[in-house]
Amino acid sequence: MAGIGAVLAALTLVTPFAFETAGDNAYIALTISAGLLTIAATRVVERVPPYRALWLIFGLGILLRAYLLLFNPLLSSDIYRYVWDGRVQAAGINPYRYFPADQALAFLRDAAIFPHINRADTAVTIYPPVAQFFFFMVTRIGENVTTMRLAMLGCEFVTVALIMLLLRRMSRPVTRVIAYLWHPLPLWEIANGGHVDALMVALMLLGIWIALTGHALRGAALIAFSVLVKPFAAPVLAGIWRPWDFKMPLVVIAAIALCYLPYLSVGWGVLGFLTKGYLTEEGISAGYELWPLLLWRLVFGEHRGDVVGYAVLAALVLLFVGLSVARRSDRTIASSLADINLLLLITLLFLSPNYPWYFLLVTPFVSLGGSPPTWVVSIGALLLSEQLDWDFYIPRMVTKSVLFGGLLLAWAWMAWRSRMQRVADAGASP
Numbered sequence: 001m002a003g004i005g006a007v008l009a010a011l012t013l014v015t016p017f018a019f020e021t022a023g024d025n026a027y028i029a030l031t032i033s034a035g036l037l038t039i040a041a042t043r044v045v046e047r048v049p050p051y052r053a054l055w056l057i058f059g060l061g062i063l064l065r066a067y068l069l070l071f072n073p074l075l076s077s078d079i080y081r082y083v084w085d086g087r088v089q090a091a092g093i094n095p096y097r098y099f100p101a102d103q104a105l106a107f108l109r110d111a112a113i114f115p116h117i118n119r120a121d122t123a124v125t126i127y128p129p130v131a132q133f134f135f136f137m138v139t140r141i142g143e144n145v146t147t148m149r150l151a152m153l154g155c156e157f158v159t160v161a162l163i164m165l166l167l168r169r170m171s172r173p174v175t176r177v178i179a180y181l182w183h184p185l186p187l188w189e190i191a192n193g194g195h196v197d198a199l200m201v202a203l204m205l206l207g208i209w210i211a212l213t214g215h216a217l218r219g220a221a222l223i224a225f226s227v228l229v230k231p232f233a234a235p236v237l238a239g240i241w242r243p244w245d246f247k248m249p250l251v252v253i254a255a256i257a258l259c260y261l262p263y264l265s266v267g268w269g270v271l272g273f274l275t276k277g278y279l280t281e282e283g284i285s286a287g288y289e290l291w292p293l294l295l296w297r298l299v300f301g302e303h304r305g306d307v308v309g310y311a312v313l314a315a316l317v318l319l320f321v322g323l324s325v326a327r328r329s330d331r332t333i334a335s336s337l338a339d340i341n342l343l344l345l346i347t348l349l350f351l352s353p354n355y356p357w358y359f360l361l362v363t364p365f366v367s368l369g370g371s372p373p374t375w376v377v378s379i380g381a382l383l384l385s386e387q388l389d390w391d392f393y394i395p396r397m398v399t400k401s402v403l404f405g406g407l408l409l410a411w412a413w414m415a416w417r418s419r420m421q422r423v424a425d426a427g428a429s430p
Helices: 002-022 024-045 050-068 078-090 103-108 129-139 145-169 174-181 184-192 197-212 216-227 231-239 247-275 291-300 306-326 333-351 356-362 364-368 372-385 396-428
Strands: none
Touching: 002 024, 002 050, 002 184, 024 174, 024 184, 024 372, 050 174, 050 184, 078 103, 078 129, 078 145, 129 145, 129 197, 129 247, 145 174, 145 184, 145 197, 145 333, 145 364, 174 364, 184 197, 184 356, 184 372, 197 216, 197 231, 197 333, 197 356, 216 231, 216 247, 231 306, 231 333, 231 356, 291 306, 291 333, 291 396, 306 333, 333 356, 333 364, 333 372, 333 396, 356 364, 356 372, 364 372, 372 396
């Protein structure tokens, strides 16, 4: 296990320099190799004395995160917008009101943050209210990238603690936390990139923990807060809801309304860039980046209204799976987590995000369940680190086909293995 850790550390140490000299394809190759090593470490760890293993797991995880803090974010400039939004709020200005480049905010500009903000002259902030509260609080400590990344690592500490609590509750080895702590996706996208998804995942897991330990309404409120960091966490609510329980939807609606209340001075502008460009810019409204729809178009061609049809079909599938999960009689923590994991994987398949950090949503489940589809998606997401400004560019359709095609193959393999097990069990019965 120490040998695996040493190789993983070496890969991580050279990755920033490989990226600078050989581009993002070198980054992808090194991080995916680190992901495969994490799978090997997760298999080995259960044969190691837990006390000694945890020292190595946490020691290496902390050292690698500290190392990545030394480098500026490699693949995303989103964190500069977080700091900017906190600064704008501290000045008493609604962050949904102005573009960063608007003259009304000229007095807030500096040389460290403002020049690095993406879409500074075209987009107001896209981030929902809970994310905005967080940005404001963190920037009261320090208006810089390092402070924001440390705050995201604090969220990660909560995530790791909850993973271990859930593992104990399921009577599984807590050393399985290695699957998260050594995984290259959170290493790079949180410690280096500082993505706010770290807050979303922490709130989501905290809500799941509280709900699955007997306080469903409190858990639902926390999950609603996670949705107001990034909406991708919304399907988790189906994993803790019970049919005909009308209290939970009311609690969720009340939590959302309460959080939006301080920003309503801009009216519908509180939805930010989401309704004013993001869906178009990311190819969602036209369907160009929705992988299942794009696959359909390759076979049957593009037709008017196919995006609407796809959205309706995706919503119906998620509704059906969500209701099936809500109606299940098996309510153990392990089965509930597996159901939630499935809902999130289906959501990611239908929405087909363009960026790897969106997949941080499922990364805790490599420790909590470790299913092949979750490993495939969390490691395959690193393929989306491809950037247009390098000479050797792999088309996104190709990378998404490898990623989501791998997910479908993993599901098919699991279904086949389950069927073979049932056949074997039937043959063994008298």
